[in-house]
Amino acid sequence: MSKPAFSFEFFPAKTDQGHDKLLSTYDELNQLAPAYFSVTYGAGGSTRSRTINIVEALCARGETEIAPHLSCIGDDKAQIAELLEHYKSLGIKRLVALRGDLPSGQVGMGQLPFALDLVKFIREETGDYFHIEVAAYPEMHPQARNFAFDIDNLVNKYQAGANAAITQFFYNADSYLYLRDALEQRGIDTNAQPLIAGIMPITNSSNILRFADSCGADIPRYVRKQLADFGDDRKAIREFGFDVVYRLCERLVSEGVPALHFYTMNKVEPNKRLVQALGLTD
Template identity: 35%
Template structure:
């Protein structure tokens, strides 16, 4: 049963933002489908969210380049069949420099002008928690960023971790790496998901204090499957606060309330960040449109008329 208090809270939030409209810049992340059923779900989601006029949509690239062809095909179809601006994820693992350069040139030829450059998580190559790059490949996202900019005048986004990269020795080390990425040509940092706004704001302030000039965009992960969230959070060492666990406790068989909770948490998160001057938000959709669409509506982001 849905709590009336939750319904009241969402209605109150919606009224507070509806009068002035929305000044938020939004973007969405999708992943390439593995089956015909997933393909249908993805494209239903893309069509549903297209009208919200996002700044861009990103398409992920699987571990070890395992989705290379599917990523390229999805990005190409977005270019050909929608008004959206796709940003193609690209990693440097399990591929030579020549192979990666070929992918970059293919994207440029297809009309892609935005790449999300990531080191990536290979299916092999991690020993004792340490990443082992391929000898003839790009060693990291900094080298990959430089290669992308050398081949074409792409916009390049990179990943950032407000709670520190799980394989990094310190946040200061992460900041040094981010500075190198900016020097190589990166212009935007898209964050790993988090749930405490203060976590992102501390990171934003640390970047500014370090004198690093780059646009930062927080990554927002609306969650309805709490067990799945804990698995994802464990992989990237993102903190899952106790209050969030308590919210979802006992709701395994109550999908409707979980969706409403997810909306409330994400909306509150965005509004608190907006009060601190944040205007750009990247939503991890998990290829499902309805939850993200409803969150954007509550935030005052409405579909653009054709």
């Protein structure tokens, strides 16, 4: 069985100190030879300048591909077209195209209200120049009308020109497999247009519960119970969290997942530990 590819996600640091620390984290994780690093883009483009700054710094720092997130909420077509040209000038060939979250107080969805519109616009502007990845939701987008609607929306993004999709994080492998099967049933060849599994390590119980509640990801009852039982025992939480996520990744690898995308939270550990324990670098 071939080993899946793996990649890492960063978010732009808010301070110069955080920026320098992120570059150091990049250096260490880059030694593992990931397929690429992605860099997030805040609600309504709220981290636009910081995203561009870290993307430029990472492009200059190494040869590994950098994939900036690009959201259509808050930016008009001219702004997005300008950003596409800038990324082309940096040699970037990969993008993660998202709708993005509405920032507080914003009314209206702009010229490109959905990720589907953004994918179409990127293809209209740049043809096949960029490898485009989009978001997928194994447990349904929290704002979707129903599961069938959500899956159809993902199918439409693939058909509009998305090369691959990266899932929201999840801890139930069956939810990923259900989504993959549903895509195949709707005519998407997931060998040609992969469904990449988004992986969120567990290191802090309050953080992971907050993230899950905000984005509609399910935390299995046994995980919630065990995290609660550990209380403030951070070491126990880290070891339990590692075991949960390692077992999840093991199952996904055994089921032929094409790639794992780690939401690093700008940390080296436990992302490095998971990649090495899974033998992805051997």
